Amino acid sequence: MIQLLLSPEAWAALLTLTALEIVLGIDNVIFISVIVSRIQEPLARRARQIGLALALLFRILLLSLLVWLIGLTEAVLTVRDVAFSWRDIILIGGGLFLIAKATHEIHGEVEGEEEAHAKGQGASAFVWVIAQIVVIDIVFSLDSIITAIGMAQDLAIMIAAVVIACIIMYASSGPIARFVANHPTTKMLALAFLVLIGVALVADGFHFHIPRGYIYFAIAFSAAVEFFNMLARRNRRAGG
Numbered sequence: 572m573i574q575l576l577l578s579p580e581a582w583a584a585l586l587t588l589t590a591l592e593i594v595l596g597i598d599n600v601i602f603i604s605v606i607v608s609r610i611q612e613p614l615a616r617r618a619r620q621i622g623l624a625l626a627l628l629f630r631i632l633l634l635s636l637l638v639w640l641i642g643l644t645e646a647v648l649t650v651r652d653v654a655f656s657w658r659d660i661i662l663i664g665g666g667l668f669l670i671a672k673a674t675h676e677i678h679g680e681v682e683g684e685e686e687a688h689a690k691g692q693g694a695s696a697f698v699w700v701i702a703q704i705v706v707i708d709i710v711f712s713l714d715s716i717i718t719a720i721g722m723a724q725d726l727a728i729m730i731a732a733v734v735i736a737c738i739i740m741y742a743s744s745g746p747i748a749r750f751v752a753n754h755p756t757t758k759m760l761a762l763a764f765l766v767l768i769g770v771a772l773v774a775d776g777f778h779f780h781i782p783r784g785y786i787y788f789a790i791a792f793s794a795a796v797e798f799f800n801m802l803a804r805r806n807r808r809a810g811g
Contacts, residue, residue, distance in 0.1 A: 592736035595715045598768050602749040608620050622704035627737040629712035659776040665710030666772030673765035718759045
């Protein structure tokens with residue numbers, strides 16, 4: 572452990588992997604921020620805390636099961652000469668779930684069904700939100716940890732990077748969730764991002780990799796455009 576702390580290579584690997592885990596965690600934070608906006612604030616805060624705690628738990632659990640996790644990349648099913656592993660199947664299922672969920676949420680936003688339907692259900696809505704967060708946490712954790720294994724060989728470095736990234740995700744999730752809940756147009760934009768991320772997960776499952784840089788650039792560009800739209804609306808209200 573002392574050698575690890577004094578190694579420049581170990582610190583470089585930790586910083587690089589932490590940055591990667593933070594970027595990969597953006598998907599998780601966006602999903603949790605959108606899904607908790609459908610329940611009342613005290614329950615929303617608790618759901619967000621539980622969701623991020625589970626994200627950390629799943630990541631550390633998967634890291635402790637490296638041999639089993641590597642086995643998930645071995646082919647278990649072949650369809651028309653295309654081999655699928657358990658990882659591929661999980662990514663396809665998770666991507667389809669994300670697309671279906673985001674589409675359902677967009678429909679609810681357009682039809683104006685959100686407040687009346689979800690916020691009046693109390694405990695049942697809370698349990699349903701937690702169940703959905705668990706499903707998507709597993710999918711994102713699997714994708715995140717398999718990426719981490721390819722970048723670092725030391726388990727301590729991987730666990731430290733995951734813990735630091737989850738702490739940053741936790742700190743940022745509250746402001747992001749409040750911002751999404753208070754600005755309907757950004758919520759619609761976040762739902763569109765989830766559809767895009769779901770498509771990328773399904774494509775990965777079918778061995779067609781879409782570079783994440785393209786997706787994150789699209790998210791950043793759209794967010795910048797929305798920021799200027801909000802600034803313009805605020806200036807018009809101030810001037811009018």
